[in-house]
Amino acid sequence: LMTVGVYLLKTYAGITGIETIGDRFTIEGKLPSLAMPSLEWETIKSLMQPAITIAVLGAIESLLSATVADGVIGSKHNSNQELIGQGIANVLSPLFGGIPATGAIARTMTNINNGGKTPVAGVIHAIMLLLIFVFLMPLAQYIPMSCLAGVLVVVSYNMSGWRTFRELLKNPKSDVSVLLITFLLTVIFDLTIAIEFGLVLACLLFIKRVMGVVEISSNRDEIIHSEDVTISGKEEHLSIPKDVEAYEINGPYFFGIANKFEEVMLLTKDRPKIRIIRMRKVPFIDSTGIHNLTNLCEMSRKENIQIILSGVNEEVYKALKKSGFTENLKEENICKNIHEAIKRAEVLLESYKNQKV
Known part of the structure; x- marks a missing residue:
């Protein structure tokens, strides 16, 4: 109504002094033409940082909008599909003078509250905006700047x-x-x-x-076994042989706890002949963890202490094998579970005795 009133006043009454959008910006009711931007290395470097920020914010905003919509209508969105579609749109949009666009919670909720719950609603929304842009855009120049300021204040408040x-x-x-x-x-x-x-x-x-x-514990007496639940569903106590020490790492073996493991071992006064490291609860290991484990094996070898790994999962094993760690430690010293690790330790202890004899 304000726009219509300003249009009538400026066109027929000749009243000036009402600042409108048309006084500040040029508005044309036609589709923009395709224009390829000039790509220069300096321009790319200067835009890289804000581009990454805008991409991250756009992804977060769109996925947040999709999650809110899921909670309201009881559906499940495809995150990959959402981000790929948004990425393609934002790559093509600048070719026509557009700016990056994202999903918006305000428009999403307005859409849902008015019955739009399928992708068709988004298509109709885009078509309506296109028709308004082509046929009604000339009238937008009569929107008063004061009205636009009020709209922006309300939008800012709702988005805050x-x-x-x-x-x-x-x-x-x-x-x-x-x-x-x-x-x-x-x-x-x-x-x-x-x-x-x-x-x-x-x-x-x-x-x-x-x-x-992340916890690292050591034991030289017995282990309460719960690595693989038995058929009876009961836990069993496993005795640790003499001269064998068992350690267990609960959590990821990464750079943040690498030194923590060494500190725990340094607290041990008596040096065992064999160290069993239980890794059943280690979901992953990074390069620093592998490096730390390699140094541990080398240090133990100098002290005539054998390292045995127990319960290594497939992902951790692949990382160790790729780094060459398994070749240095030998495959027979990487056991499936604590039972096999203790049996391997007993075999090694027996071989040590035979060597002395």
Whole structure:
């Protein structure tokens, strides 16, 4: 109504002084022509950082919108399909003068509340926008800037998510600190710096938490076996032979806990002849973990201590084999479970006795 009123006043009453969109921007009701951008290495380098940030934010926003929609209509979206479709659209959009676009929670919820629950709704939405752009765009130049400012204020308020922000402040202090630092960096500097810094802080926080839950224990007496539940479903006690020490790692073997393992072994006063390292609860191992394990074997070999691995899963085994670790340790010293590891230790102890005789 405001647009129609301004149109009538400016066209027929000759009233000026009402600043509109047309006074500031050139608006044409026609489709933009295809234009290939000039690609220069300096331009690519300068745009790489903000491009990655925009891509990450766009992916997060779209997947968040899809997740919200799933919760409302009880469906399950395909994340790969969503991101591939969005990526193709954002690659083609700049060729026609467009900007990166993402899924939006506000439009998604408006769509659902009006009965749109299938991809057809998105297609109709796009067609309607195209028709408005071609046929009604000339009228948009009469929209008052004051009305546009009011719309932007309302949109900004709805998108601010201050209620969600307030709820997030009830989370653990470490998470809240990452949130507040990222928020302040966004206000003080810009979103690009804030996102990069926030991701680094979140990664460091994750590493710290993983380091806190990883446990390394040692035992020289007996093991309560629960590696593979038996048919009877009961646990059994396994006696550890003399001169054998068993260690167990609970958690990923990565750079954050590599030195922690060495510290645990240094606390052992009596040097055993055989060390069994149970890795049944190690989901993965990184290059630093492999390097640390290799150094451990070399150090143990100098002290005449044999290392036996137990319960190595397929992923960890492939990583060890690819690095050449299994060749140095020998395949017979990598056992399927703790039973085989103890039997292997007994065989080695017997061979040591025979060598002395």
